[in-house]
Amino acid sequence: MKAGRAVLDDVVRHPDMTLEGAPDPRTRTQAAPDGARAGGARRRPGRSREGRFAFWLVLPTLIVLAGVIGYPVVRAVVRSLYDDPVGRTPEFIGLGNYAEAVVGSGAEDFWAALSTTMFFTGTTVVLELVIGMAMALVMNRAFRGRSIVRAVVLVPWAIPTAVCAVLWRWTFDANGIVNHLIGQQVLWTGSEWPAKWAIVFADTWKTAPFIALLVLAGLQTISQEIYEAARVDGAGPVRRFVSITLPLVRPAIVVAVLFRMLDVLRIYDLPQIFTHGANDTRTLSMLVVEESIGNLKAGMGSALSTLTFLIVFLVALVYIRVLGARVLNGRDGGAA
Amino acid sequence: MKHTRKFAVGAVLAAAVGMVAGCSGDAEQAPAEGSEGSGRGPITFAQGKDTTGKLQTVIDGWNADHPDEEVTFIELAEAADEQRTALVQDFQAGAGTYDVAGLDVVWTAEFAARDWLVPLDDIDTTGLFESTVDSGTYDGTLYAAPYNTNAGFLYYRTDLVETPPTTWAELEDACDIAVANEIDCYAGQFAQYEGLTVNFSEAVNSAGGSVIDENGEVTVDTPEAKAGLQFLVDGFESGTIPAEAITYQEEEGRRAFQAGNLLFLRNWPYVHGLATQEGADSVVQDTIGIAPLPGADGLGASTLGGYNLAISKASENQQTAKDFITYLESEEVQRTLLTELSLPPVRSSLYDDAALQADVPYLATLKSALENAVARPKAVAYSELSTLISTEVYEALQGSVTVDEALSGLQEDLQDVVDAS
Numbered sequence: 001m002k003a004g005r006a007v008l009d010d011v012v013r014h015p016d017m018t019l020e021g022a023p024d025p026r027t028r029t030q031a032a033p034d035g036a037r038a039g040g041a042r043r044r045p046g047r048s049r050e051g052r053f054a055f056w057l058v059l060p061t062l063i064v065l066a067g068v069i070g071y072p073v074v075r076a077v078v079r080s081l082y083d084d085p086v087g088r089t090p091e092f093i094g095l096g097n098y099a100e101a102v103v104g105s106g107a108e109d110f111w112a113a114l115s116t117t118m119f120f121t122g123t124t125v126v127l128e129l130v131i132g133m134a135m136a137l138v139m140n141r142a143f144r145g146r147s148i149v150r151a152v153v154l155v156p157w158a159i160p161t162a163v164c165a166v167l168w169r170w171t172f173d174a175n176g177i178v179n180h181l182i183g184q185q186v187l188w189t190g191s192e193w194p195a196k197w198a199i200v201f202a203d204t205w206k207t208a209p210f211i212a213l214l215v216l217a218g219l220q221t222i223s224q225e226i227y228e229a230a231r232v233d234g235a236g237p238v239r240r241f242v243s244i245t246l247p248l249v250r251p252a253i254v255v256a257v258l259f260r261m262l263d264v265l266r267i268y269d270l271p272q273i274f275t276h277g278a279n280d281t282r283t284l285s286m287l288v289v290e291e292s293i294g295n296l297k298a299g300m301g302s303a304l305s306t307l308t309f310l311i312v313f314l315v316a317l318v319y320i321r322v323l324g325a326r327v328l329n330g331r332d333g334g335a336a
Numbered sequence: 337m338k339h340t341r342k343f344a345v346g347a348v349l350a351a352a353v354g355m356v357a358g359c360s361g362d363a364e365q366a367p368a369e370g371s372e373g374s375g376r377g378p379i380t381f382a383q384g385k386d387t388t389g390k391l392q393t394v395i396d397g398w399n400a401d402h403p404d405e406e407v408t409f410i411e412l413a414e415a416a417d418e419q420r421t422a423l424v425q426d427f428q429a430g431a432g433t434y435d436v437a438g439l440d441v442v443w444t445a446e447f448a449a450r451d452w453l454v455p456l457d458d459i460d461t462t463g464l465f466e467s468t469v470d471s472g473t474y475d476g477t478l479y480a481a482p483y484n485t486n487a488g489f490l491y492y493r494t495d496l497v498e499t500p501p502t503t504w505a506e507l508e509d510a511c512d513i514a515v516a517n518e519i520d521c522y523a524g525q526f527a528q529y530e531g532l533t534v535n536f537s538e539a540v541n542s543a544g545g546s547v548i549d550e551n552g553e554v555t556v557d558t559p560e561a562k563a564g565l566q567f568l569v570d571g572f573e574s575g576t577i578p579a580e581a582i583t584y585q586e587e588e589g590r591r592a593f594q595a596g597n598l599l600f601l602r603n604w605p606y607v608h609g610l611a612t613q614e615g616a617d618s619v620v621q622d623t624i625g626i627a628p629l630p631g632a633d634g635l636g637a638s639t640l641g642g643y644n645l646a647i648s649k650a651s652e653n654q655q656t657a658k659d660f661i662t663y664l665e666s667e668e669v670q671r672t673l674l675t676e677l678s679l680p681p682v683r684s685s686l687y688d689d690a691a692l693q694a695d696v697p698y699l700a701t702l703k704s705a706l707e708n709a710v711a712r713p714k715a716v717a718y719s720e721l722s723t724l725i726s727t728e729v730y731e732a733l734q735g736s737v738t739v740d741e742a743l744s745g746l747q748e749d750l751q752d753v754v755d756a757s
Contacts, residue, residue: 086449086450086716086757087449087450087451105752173583173588174580174583174588175580175591175592185579185580187579187580187582187583188583189527189583190527190579190580190582190583190734191734275528276527276528276529277528278527278528278529278727278730279528290723293421293424294719294720294723295717295719295720295723296424296446296450296719
């Protein structure tokens with residue numbers, strides 16, 4: 001009953017984490033990712049009075065969002081259709097900037113940045129998922145000093161990315177501690193693959209705890225009774241992990257991976273500080289900033305940021321449709 | 337599980353939309369008309385972070401005499417890129433937050449061409465270094481008045497080298513001393529960033545060439561430019577320049593030199609102060625020598641650094657702004673800038689001042705470096721040019737392209753950018 005006591009402990013110590021972990025398995029599986037959902041009204045669309053009241057409550061937020069997000073987005077898209085002259089008013093050039101970026105003189109930079117961004121996305125998300133998952137499993141166990149471990153694991157996530165980048169640049173310096181430990185003179189920021197892997201390493205170090213945190217929240221909603229039952233039925237640790245833990249924590253993983261993908265597709269500060277984009281580590285976001293702020297080409301920069309937006313959106317949509325839908329709908333028998 | 341999915345889609349949208357909003361700059365708005373802005377009154381002065389904290393006393397000196405035309409100091413970020421971003425955003429919007437702004441010498445052309453700056457023809461520039469006045473001039477008009485200047489030095493170890501090399505050949509010969517002492521020989525700033533553009537321009541100028549000549553033509557495909565780049569490439573190949581120097585910005589090189597691992601270092605004057613003061617961190621504090629940069633035959637030509645002062649077109653009190661600039665360029669203030677803020681003055685007479693020479697040991701060397709200094713290419717699209725230069729040169733230093741390939745490619749790319757703007 002050791003495990004059972006741990007769950008009780010958790011309820012006492014972290015009531016918020018397990019609040020939604022009601023015994024009904026249907027509620028349970030969506031508990032973690034649903035934390036931010038606002039929604040009494042949505043559940044009962046029939047009650048229109050309540051719905052109208054909700055509308056008025058949400059309206060101020062919508063107005064603010066339209067002002068601070070909607071307007072700039074529309075402006076950026078409109079601006080991307082104009083050229084970047086010096087000393088005269090920009091002229092409408094249709095999709096000229098897009099053509100230039102994708103197939104014109106900027107194509108080489110654009111595709112290189114895209115493939116670099118995709119490389120970072122693929123590698124870091126996989127590494128972070130594996131490591132974050134392992135961290136979450138460890139943190140979910142009952143042992144002495146668990147709260148200390150939880151706090152320690154979260155430290156990298158609490159460090160601002162820019163600070164983290166400077167820290168790792170020093171660590172990966174030609175005379176830094178990494179080279180000292182491995183006893184070789186690797187120029188981490190001086191050639192392509194060492195630079196790329198150093199960035200992957202630093203990003204994984206920083207954000208694996210984020211995945212760990214989300215997965216941990218998912219793990220905590222799994223009732224220990226299910227494990228007890230499985231144990232009684234003779235399921236071994238591997239079987240319990242594959243047949244109970246993984247399916248039940250899947251929604252949390254799906255959302256964690258989604259967040260990370262969205263984040264890393266926009267990665268900017270780490271490579272910017274680490275290499276300034278040298279050695280083929282320039283990402284899409286860096287290209288956007290370079291064009292719009294560095295070269296003062298607002299039109300081209302807007303076009304690139306719109307392209308980045310579309311790419312991010314597409315990747316995320318495919319992910320949700322193909323992978324996410326299966327996981328998210330799995331227990332509902334496909335009703336979406 | 338409907339809600340989970342909606343939530344996920346919503347998250348995608350929110351994050352992606354936020355990105356577009358966050359990243360797009362808006363450069364459309366024309367700067368406000370400056371015709372009515374010739375008055376007098378309080379103004380602001382924006383420049384990069386003043387790490388000494390002494391600049392305020394200089395401004396206080398002005399404010400004491402001009403109670404109705406008070407100057408407020410706005411401290412921008414320490415990094416040049418961030419200063420530029422702040423200025424660009426203000427100038428683009430025509431907001432007029434910054435009346436007088438400190439401009440890096442390479443920003444003059446791109447800001448002036450966009451009609452963000454007030455012409456400063458009525459500012460008296462006699463007695464200022466010609467190269468500094470030139471750096472603030474665009475299309476024959478002074479847009480940014482010299483404020484402080486800078487040039488690169490060759491730092492060397494006086495305990496190991498008796499007379500500093502004046503040519504590249506002498507430098508390479510002296511590297512035997514480094515080998516004998518088991519340290520590295522020469523380094524500059526060779527990571528892919530603005531510093532590499534500076535070092536490359538320096539090498540080309542020191543070989544008698546230019547990146548862009550006085551007629552605005554790109555000239556990196558010349559024998560002189562090739563000789564300049566070849567010097568750096570050969571250095572990496574022969575080991576005269578250590579392999580790790582490909583990761584060096586200013587600070588990495590300074591640390592290597594202070595740790596006693598380098599015989600020669602190309603760097604800015606600030607290194608002298610730190611390397612002589614940082615006690616235990618600098619094993620070379622009593623053995624630092626400074627000399628002008630060597631060149632292909634005879635002394636080389638440093639790249640000109642420093643900051644100039646410009647007035648925003650959106651400024652309402654331009655007359656006060658001009659007077660304030662004149663004040664900052666006065667001999668008295670220039671002297672304070674050197675002694676209190678370690679900013680090399682633009683007034684050449686100060687370099688011959690015996691008292692100052694005793695105070696600032698590198699003053700005489702700096703003067704000769706400044707007399708030979710060459711400005712970086714003046715171009716409206718300077719950032720773009722600089723990125724192209726540092727990217728291409730970096731590949732040549734890594735040995736992935738030959739000097740000829742790098743420079744003929746660069747010639748074409750640079751010419752495209754120059755023609756387009």
